[in-house]
Amino acid sequence: MLVITRIFVLFMALFMVGAGMAASAEKKLKVIASFSILGDITNNVGGDRVEVITLVGPNGDAHVFEPTPADAKAVASADLVIVNGLGMEGWMERLIKTSGYKGPVVVAAQGIKPLEGTEEEKEGHKPGAKHEHKIDPHAWQNLANGQIYADNIGKGLSVVDPAGASIYKATTEAYKAKLAELDKWVKTEFSSIPKPQRRVLTSHDAFGYLAAAYGVTILSPMGLSTESEPSAGGVATLIKQIRKEKITAVFIENVSDPRLVEQISKESGVKLGGELYSDALSKPEGPAPTYIDMFKNNVTKMVAAMRKSL
Amino acid sequence: MTLMTYLFDLFLAPFQDFIFMRHALIACMALALGCGPVGVLLVLKRMSLVGDALSHAVLPGVAIGFLVSGLSLYAMTLGGIAAGLAVALVAGTVARFTLLKEDASFAAMYLMSLAMGVLIVSLRGSNIDLIHVLFGTILAVDDADLILVATISSVTLFTLALIYRALIVECFDPGYLRSVGGRGAAMHFIFLVLVVLNLVAGFRALGTLMAVGLMMLPAASSRFWATQAWSMALAAVGIAMLSGYVGLLLSYHANLPSGPSIILTAGFCYIFSVIFGAHGSIYSRRRLGLHLGG
Numbered sequence: 255m256l257v258i259t260r261i262f263v264l265f266m267a268l269f270m271v272g273a274g275m276a277a278s279a280e281k282k283l284k285v286i287a288s289f290s291i292l293g294d295i296t297n298n299v300g301g302d303r304v305e306v307i308t309l310v311g312p313n314g315d316a317h318v319f320e321p322t323p324a325d326a327k328a329v330a331s332a333d334l335v336i337v338n339g340l341g342m343e344g345w346m347e348r349l350i351k352t353s354g355y356k357g358p359v360v361v362a363a364q365g366i367k368p369l370e371g372t373e374e375e376k377e378g379h380k381p382g383a384k385h386e387h388k389i390d391p392h393a394w395q396n397l398a399n400g401q402i403y404a405d406n407i408g409k410g411l412s413v414v415d416p417a418g419a420s421i422y423k424a425t426t427e428a429y430k431a432k433l434a435e436l437d438k439w440v441k442t443e444f445s446s447i448p449k450p451q452r453r454v455l456t457s458h459d460a461f462g463y464l465a466a467a468y469g470v471t472i473l474s475p476m477g478l479s480t481e482s483e484p485s486a487g488g489v490a491t492l493i494k495q496i497r498k499e500k501i502t503a504v505f506i507e508n509v510s511d512p513r514l515v516e517q518i519s520k521e522s523g524v525k526l527g528g529e530l531y532s533d534a535l536s537k538p539e540g541p542a543p544t545y546i547d548m549f550k551n552n553v554t555k556m557v558a559a560m561r562k563s564l
Numbered sequence: 565m566t567l568m569t570y571l572f573d574l575f576l577a578p579f580q581d582f583i584f585m586r587h588a589l590i591a592c593m594a595l596a597l598g599c600g601p602v603g604v605l606l607v608l609k610r611m612s613l614v615g616d617a618l619s620h621a622v623l624p625g626v627a628i629g630f631l632v633s634g635l636s637l638y639a640m641t642l643g644g645i646a647a648g649l650a651v652a653l654v655a656g657t658v659a660r661f662t663l664l665k666e667d668a669s670f671a672a673m674y675l676m677s678l679a680m681g682v683l684i685v686s687l688r689g690s691n692i693d694l695i696h697v698l699f700g701t702i703l704a705v706d707d708a709d710l711i712l713v714a715t716i717s718s719v720t721l722f723t724l725a726l727i728y729r730a731l732i733v734e735c736f737d738p739g740y741l742r743s744v745g746g747r748g749a750a751m752h753f754i755f756l757v758l759v760v761l762n763l764v765a766g767f768r769a770l771g772t773l774m775a776v777g778l779m780m781l782p783a784a785s786s787r788f789w790a791t792q793a794w795s796m797a798l799a800a801v802g803i804a805m806l807s808g809y810v811g812l813l814l815s816y817h818a819n820l821p822s823g824p825s826i827i828l829t830a831g832f833c834y835i836f837s838v839i840f841g842a843h844g845s846i847y848s849r850r851r852l853g854l855h856l857g858g
Contacts, residue, residue: 487816514703
């Protein structure tokens with residue numbers, strides 16, 4: 255009998271410890287970010303007060319993600335959900351609805367002036383892809399927009415966690431300052447290259463905002479999304495265009511099939527410039543584990559390839 | 565512009581100007597050479613849907629290859645061949661030694677295999693464009709792919725030449741083959757190996773879904789143009805090559821995705837054959853009927 259009582263007491267004690275730990279963990283705000291870049295920005299703004307769960311992880315493609323029940327469970331128990339918006343995550347709306355999540359949803363790209371595809375598309379040169387006037391969702395490829403993202407996320411966090419509002423404000427400003435500094439660096443890097451040399455090709459059209467913000471011309475064989483399949487006519491137009499317009503470098507991306515771009519590079523005689531990170535960060539040990547690192551990686555590689563052709 | 569240069573631009577220039585078009589065309593030709601005869605034998609053996617089943621069965625092997633070493637040609641190809649062969653052998657064995665017929669045992673095996681493939685793909689968590697790999701793109705066929713496809717069609721043609729007689733007998737009169745001491749089961753398994761090899765070759769170029777198209781559509785069409793196994797195979801190869809060529813031209817001039825263009829061209833050939841073919845088509849039967857009536 256005594257033994258049983260002892261065991262019971264022991265269990266009760268363990269249970270209390272467990273409950274205590276859960277309570278201390280609960281203090282952290284549980285935030286769901288739809289993909290890795292948003293997750294990183296949220297981590298920077300939220301700091302220690304938030305626990306960020308990223309649905310589409312490193313190297314994942316947020317265009318064609320299929321959520322699992324575990325994802326729905328995570329969303330249901332979240333305090334805040336952060337999405338990119340601009341039609342990036344078509345699967346998110348359904349996931350939020352089915353999970354029964356009732357809390358606020360922050361649209362990180364709110365207030366950003368959306369681009370409609372790329373300039374090439376408007377001029378009608380755009381090969382292959384479907385020609386609907388689709389909004390380009392990859393707004394984070396302009397660091398000025400990245401600062402708007404940080405603002406929106408900071409405000410969203412303050413709404414669900416008013417106690418930390420002043421802290422979020424400070425971290426948001428600090429992070430925005432870092433992004434502004436990086437933005438300056440990117441501009442000086444690109445301005446060291448004469449404009450005609452600032453022409454590169456990537457495997458899917460993820461860099462429209464970067465192109466517009468920093469005066470780079472970017473071509474791609476696929477449409478805005480990674481889902482469309484290229485046509486022979488499209489690829490041919492692209493190769494002709496590379497030859498005629500003197501594209502300086504061809505890049506592959508971490509979320510696309512590299513074979514097609516490699517083929518185009520070989521055919522047109524333009525060198526491969528390496529791997530760019532467009533829609534997802536790399537794993538922590540890779541070259542682009544954070545939003546800032548990703549931008550540095552991409553710009554360094556683009557500029558290096560453009561310099562070579564000078 | 566004269567007519568000649570117009571025709572040249574329409575039919576030849578795309579292949580003269582672009583390496584990727586030549587690669588794609590050669591890949592189609594090589595695939596046609598292997599898939600044509602194999603498809604015809606599938607039709608004759610009344611196993612047309614087995615090709616479809618096997619093409620799905622390749623998925624878990626490709627997925628494992630992809631998980632182990634990324635987008636490596638050899639890992640995915642070997643994985644695909646291994647998975648396809650496993651399904652073909654187990655399903656074939658079940659059909660030979662139990663009361664279940666071939667179609668049912670193949671359906672059972674390929675469904676299991678397909679589910680396993682989807683499971684493995686999902687376990688990875690990140691879904692980095694495996695879909696692109698599964699759909700394949702003939703425009704991105706590189707030297708290694710070409711060598712693989714050409715090797716597989718050469719092996720297919722040599723093997724078929726060696727066991728042709730036994731295979732044909734096995735098709736039409738398996739009882740006779742057994743009575744004269746022929747190894748029917750062995751022939752059948754060798755043939756299934758060839759089917760898997762050709763589907764894996766097609767998967768590199770056209771993706772698993774489209775690969776069966778280039779195997780079955782020309783084979784089914786050839787039934788309307790020839791009456792003997794060898795001439796049917798020849799017709800199937802011709803139709804498959806034509807489909808590849810015309811499909812690529814369509815994809816080039818009309819800006820259509822290349823894989824579906826090729827298969828739909830083959831589909832058009834099939835519909836044409838069903839209506840106007842020389843033997844047993846709607847038109848020839850009608851003409852025959854009128855002739856007899858008059």
